[in-house]
Amino acid sequence: MDTARKSRPHSRSRGGVSGVLAAAGPLGKPLPLGIVVGAIAVAVLSAVSDSSTLFNLTSAAVAVVFMQSYGLITGRAGVISLCQLSFAAIGAWVVGWANTADVPGGLYVWLLLGGLAAVVAGLLIGLPALRLRGVNLAVATFAFAIALDVVFGGLNYPGQDSGDYVQRPDLFDTDQAYFVFCAIVAGLIFVGLYFLDRSRLGGALVEIRHSERAAAAHGISVTRGKLAAFALSAFVAGIGGGLMAGQLSVVSAANFSAIASVSMFAIALFVGTNNAEGAIAGGLLGAFMPVIIDSIGIPQDLAALLFGVGAVQVLRLGMSQTDLVRTQYRRKQAAKVPPIAAPPVSVFPRPKPVRQPRKGPPALEVRNLRVQFGNLVAVDDVNLVLPRGQIVGLVGPNGAGKSTLINTVTGFTSRYTGKVLLDGKGIDHLPAHQRARAGVRRSFQQLRVPTSISVGMFLQVAAGKTLTDRETDEQLRLFGLPPAATPMEAVDVATRRLLEVAGLAAGRPPVLLLDEPAAGHSSDETRLLVERITEIPERFDTSLLLVEHDIELVRATCDQVVVLDFGRVIASGPPARVLSDPAVIAAYLGDATH
Structure with a gap:
């Protein structure tokens, strides 16, 4: 005699959560709504901001791209990388070179070339780093950042001596329009990451972060997964570097120093840039915090120290601020949903089926x-x-x-x-x-x-x-x-x-x-x-x-x-x-x- 099994305890909520938790935007908001809200915010800010605020907003949009890069490598794959701005430096150098060489396609194409050049560097640093974990990996990536500082410190970026400034696209040649352009690029990356998170690769990256052994047991190549994370994050960082070159017209090695990369890593770890709202918050903090601190007379080094303390707190708790908020929100929503009945099972054990070995060699x-x-x-x-x-x-x-x-x-x-x-x-x-x-x-x-x-x-x-x-x-x-x-x-x-x-x-x-x-x-x-x-x-x-x-x-x-x-x-x-x-x-x- 079969009967329906009793519902499980309330803590094991079923059903009804899907409507609130299915979507991907901040705290479960659907992607189209996020795009609309973002577009309205960018349009309003570009219309009402003065030139100084526009510059800082553009810096924030570029910083959001950098934060998305950290969200890929550290937030999703769990790999500590302190050289993301080094990849950005490569992207900026390629954009400067393409500008001086009049490569066809303008900044649209130059950004992609810069991103692809950074991918090569990402793979080169990723391969030897595959056997490293934790602090050892952090030291290795920081050493790469220092080495690139030395290399670019002895070179002038293309156009720096001749005053051949990076040309912006005709549709986005004003400061107001260029802010919109940077926001559009950041938005497109958000859309790409949205679909990445819902792909098997996105799930594989998260599992690699959680447990490399479990990932391997599920047929996931940890080596390929980490290399993919390095490549994708380097591509995004390279595009960010190209955007900065377009904003400043010409850049120098000081814009991408190893110390700046560590400071951005601390911000990214603190806010949780694997989440969309975390990447936006990190970009705003990275661009506006120095301005705010300078206006109230606090030394800039103190800001970096504060974010460093915040990053240590994240390591202690095991999750960032946005991860913490999302977790609390989801648990509250799940607690509101009543349990549902599970499939029926036998009250009395069914007879064990008689299974005969099949032909052929043993499994x-x-x-x-x-x-x-x-x-x-x-x-x-x-x-x-x-x-x-x-x-x-x-x-x-x-x-x-x-x-x-x-x-x-x-x-x-x-x-x-x-x-x-x-x-x-x-x-x-x-x-x-x-x-x-x-x-x-x-x-x-x-x-x-x-x-x-x-x-x-x-x-x-x-x-x-x-x-x-x-x-x-x-x-x-x-x-x-x-x-x-x-x-x-x-x-x-x-x-x-x-x-x-x-x-x-x-x-x-x-x-x-x-x-x-x-x-x-x-x-x-x-x-x-x-x-x-x-x-x-x-x-x-x-x-x-x-x-x-x-x-x-x-x-x-x-x-x-x-x-x-x-x-x-x-x-x-x-x-x-x-x-x-x-x-x-x-x-x-x-x-x-x-």
């Missing part, structure tokens, strides 16, 4: 696997077969070697002896992200789900492929999950675990390794998980290796069980026989004779 095979860390042998000559279309449980007491085995099979432990075969073919030479792309996907015992994206976006990232809206909605309904537009902040840990399983299954990998997916679930949630796991082989054509301490869950879902103890296989076979084996009972409960 996954491990031969004579041995993993040793110093004197510790974590996995000792393990052989394991995962037949096609079946679920195999991997059980054992804590410290038995289960996690090490999974890490080795999925490429996160590279030093081992033995063989790992997928569909009869060796994959030992493949790194983790390539094994995931080949079809060996996994979840993690410790939850690695980014909280700054939506439920639907994470489902796409975990699936490792583009899903249609219909496929996304069907998968979410199947697993009793909230609507695609719901932010991850609005769902609890158990829901996030279920979402990861749903996303991995949606990718239809040949092999899926689930590491304790029921951790933190209630009994109702576990029943739903059991039903969905038992459906995965037939519904998604996926074979499962299930690591789980819940023996009843293993008994209800698995066709075969393999038991590890001290890194060795001590039993394998049908669940009923294996789980009643005295050696297995002794491994779990201890030998009563000792």
